[in-house]
Amino acid sequence: MKKLYSNKLVILSLVLPGLLLFVFAILAPICLSVYYGFTDYSGMGSYSVTGFENYRELMHDTAFWTSLRNSLFLAIGFICIQHPLAIVVAAVLDKLGGRGENFFRCVYFIPNVISVAVIAYLWKFIYNPDFGLLNNIIKAFGGKGDVNWFSTDTAIWAVLIVLIWHGFGWGMLIYYTGIKNIDQVLYEAAAIDGADQKTTFFRITLPLMKPVIQVNVTMAVISALKQMETVYLLTNGGPGNSTQFAANYLYQQAFKAFRYGYGNAIGVVFIVICLAATVILNKVFEDRDERKVRRLSGRREEKAA
Amino acid sequence: MKKRLLAALLTGVMVVTMAAGCSSNNKESGGNSAGGSDTVTLKVFSNLPDRKTGQGLVEQMIIDEYMKENENVTIEVEALDEEAYKTKFKAYSMEGMPDVVSIWGQPAFLDEVVDAGVLAELNQEDYTDYKFIEGSLNGFTYDDKLYGLPRNTDVACIYYNQKMFEDNKWEIPKDYNELLSLAEKINAKGVIPMAMDGGDGWPMAIYLTDILFQLTGTESADIISKAISEGDFTDENLVKATELLKESADAKLFQKGYDSQDYGTAMNLFTNGQAAMFYTGSWEASMALNEDIPEEVRENIRVFTMPAVDGGKAAATDITAWNGGGYGVSAKSEVKDEAVKFLNYMYQPDKLSKYGWENGVGMSAQDQSEYMTGEETDLMKQIVDIVNHATSVSGTPINDCGPSVFKTSIESEIQSVSNGSTSVQDFLDTIGSACK
CATH class of the missing domain: 3.40.190.10 (Periplasmic binding protein-like II)
Structure with a gap:
């Protein structure tokens, strides 16, 4: 068997399908996107190469910058609201045990199982200023209940709440799995040493969850940048461009405004931003780990000396 | 030997997999002649x-x-x-x-x-x-x-609930100022004056065309065409029409949150009796035959067209219509x-x-x-009457007159100008630069 795996033909046959898939489904479209980004292609008929014209225009396109700002806003929302909540809920669920644990795990994951289209329309009705659930609740408590949740000033918050709520279950489930993989012996040792719940969470759970947090946060940031379908169905970027997100704006330009070339230029900038975000996040997490390792080994060396 | 056989087998599987992935379904490709x-x-x-x-x-x-x-x-x-x-x-x-x-x-x-x-x-x-x-x-x-x-021949229409109008002694407005004061009266009754699909942009663009046509009459097509070809929307009539649109939204003519609600939601407000009027086109005349709409609304749907605007050049019988x-x-x-x-x-x-x-x-x-059999719904008869008595028509609505970049721009920006988050001047500048 060992000899079989050293046969280059076998190695090639095993690697080639994946390689071809990567080349034709990812690399080639990216290369084509880069190429079309330099053209004025409308998506139909002929086109001409316009050099960096699309990129020059992009630099002055306020709608694009608004959409990018909203995407980053969402990423911050994910990191600062969704994920801390998801870790805490996962830790509490882990301690809950029994039927309650299974029940709440399912309940929190339900929004992820429901189709995005259903979610979007559900929230559209919840937010509706004339007959929506939210305004009716306000009325029930004696308020006026005539809030326009999708007004230019508040629409972005309304959209963020839906997106954070929708992705919460997924983040929580990954954290929950991570917590379950932590060796129980550590918790027992901590208990013997007299550590309370809070100390256990901050000193054992959180540090050991770092690899999971790293993966989860990176995924969250990328998904915030890629956000399209919920926003498209919920507000389609409106009113005006107040809830415009980068991926939705790309779609609008490429397919509605017949500006395929410009859409591709947005796509290229988008890929660069996504890659940069991934690299930065990896650096942030990696550096801390490395720093810690370096510090520890330094201390050990001092002690040895 | 065994090893080579296994290697050959794996290579074979790979080739077959790739071939299957790359092949096209020849039976479906033409789709134009099947069988004989x-x-x-x-x-x-x-x-x-x-x-x-x-x-x-x-x-x-x-x-x-x-x-x-x-x-x-x-x-x-x-x-x-x-x-x-x-x-x-x-x-x-x-x-x-x-x-x-x-x-x-x-x-x-x-x-x-x-x-x-x-x-x-x-x-x-x-x-x-x-x-x-x-x-x-x-x-x-x-x-x-x-x-x-x-x-089709599409006509911009203001559908209204006749029974609601009669019960409350509301009159069909003869000019735009009357429409705005009617909105005030309807709001006072806790009813939405006019249901508007502002989320999609195009109905409001038709509304803007409608106001512009009332202001300028048969000149409107030339004004729009000139503005689009030069990318310059500074014409005073375009400014006034946009200001009127904003004024209407400020006067609460449309429902709360109209700028983010879709067509179905706006239509439901009207067909459920929550709104007294609904702004859309003649293609919705089949509402009078739609049994999903409650009878008391369905049988009372009537229509009028955009009322005259102060100082406007259009006659009462000039309508916003297009193919x-x-x-x-x-x-x-x-x-x-x-x-x-x-x-x-x-x-x-x-x-x-x-x-x-x-x-x-x-x-x-x-x-x-x-x-025509004479048995058409009253709503249909009204629309036919409007078209038959039309003295002139507007032609294509403003959003469809320019390139699709302009269309996308105006349909998005019109929400911002109507709700006041963009000034009239900025709106006109933005849609102007989309044409260049």
Whole structure:
């Protein structure tokens, strides 16, 4: 068997399908996107190469910058609201045990199982200023209940709440799995040493969850940048461009405004931003780990000396 | 030996997998001839996904009849709603368009499509006996060549609930100021004055066209055309029309959150009796026949057109109307003759026009007078009356007059200018630069 795996033909046959898939489904479209980004292609008929014209225009396109700002806003929302909540809920669920644990795990994951289209329309009705659930609740408590949740000033918050709520279950489930993989012996040792719940969470759970947090946060940031379908169905970027997100704006330009070339230029900038975000996040997490390792080994060396 | 056999097997599997992935389904590729040489498969790509009511039903009825009369022809329909339709239309234009397609006779759509060579030229002389209304083919003509046929005559309408008006002693406004004071009275009763689909942008763009037409009369088309060609929207009438739109939103003429609500939500507000008026087009005349709408609303739906604007040049009988949607044939269709034959069959005066009339889907682009039975709904009679007494029509709404970049821009920015988050000047500057 060992000899079989050293046969280059076998190695090639095993690697080639994946390689071809990567080349034709990812690399080639990216290369084509880069190429079309330099053209004025409308998506139909002929086109001409316009050099960096699309990129020059992009630099002055306020709608694009608004959409990018909203995407980053969402990423911050994910990191600062969704994920801390998801870790805490996962830790509490882990301690809950029994039927309650299974029940709440399912309940929190339900929004992820429901189709995005259903979610979007559900929230559209919840937010509706004339007959929506939210305004009716306000009325029930004696308020006026005539809030326009999708007004230019508040629409972005309304959209963020839906997106954070929708992705919460997924983040929580990954954290929950991570917590379950932590060796129980550590918790027992901590208990013997007299550590309370809070100390256990901050000193054992959180540090050991770092690899999971790293993966989860990176995924969250990328998904915030890629956000399209919920926003498209919920507000389609409106009113005006107040809830415009980068991926939705790309779609609008490429397919509605017949500006395929410009859409591709947005796509290229988008890929660069996504890659940069991934690299930065990896650096942030990696550096801390490395720093810690370096510090520890330094201390050990001092002690040895 | 065993090792080589296993290696050969793995390589074989890989080749088969790749071949399967790369192969195309030859049986499906043409789709135009299946079986015998006489058998023809026509692919119809439509923007009417509802095949049970309204225009979709009419289209399906004709398709079924055509297949019945031509047993060798099979018609496959793919129907998507408008936005999804336009996206897929573009995808099809790259890899092969279905044979008969829905199109729009407006520069925002047709110019790019014709330039890309997607549509086949039609023989204008074929249609001399088809009773098309004078000028209705203009939007589908590009460089004096005909590329499609119009399906409807669309009229911008303000539908209202007659019973609600009578019960509250509200009068149909004679001018725009009366409309705004009516809005105040209706709001005071806790009812929404006018349901507006502001989320999509295009109904408000039609509304803007409507106001502009009332302000400038027959000059409006020239004003729009000049503004778009020069990318300059500083014309005082355009400024005034936009200010009036904003003033209307400020006066709470539209429902709260109108700028983010979609067509269905706006329509439901009206059909559920929560709104006294609904701004849309004559294509919704079938509301009077729709049994899903509560009877007390359904039977009381009436219509009026945009009231006169102070100092406006339009007469009370001048209306905002245009010929928008229609059909064309793919230039690369392998069964072009059959596709044109089917298209011509659809447009025989006793087909699309007659069935459309009978199903209350609004005004056709062909003369329908001979199909009037006198038993049409009051709403239909009113719309016919409005069209028959029209002294002039506006033509294509402003959002469809320019390139699609302009269309996307105005439909997005109009929400911001109406709700006050963008100034009138900034709005006009932005849509102007989209034309350059």
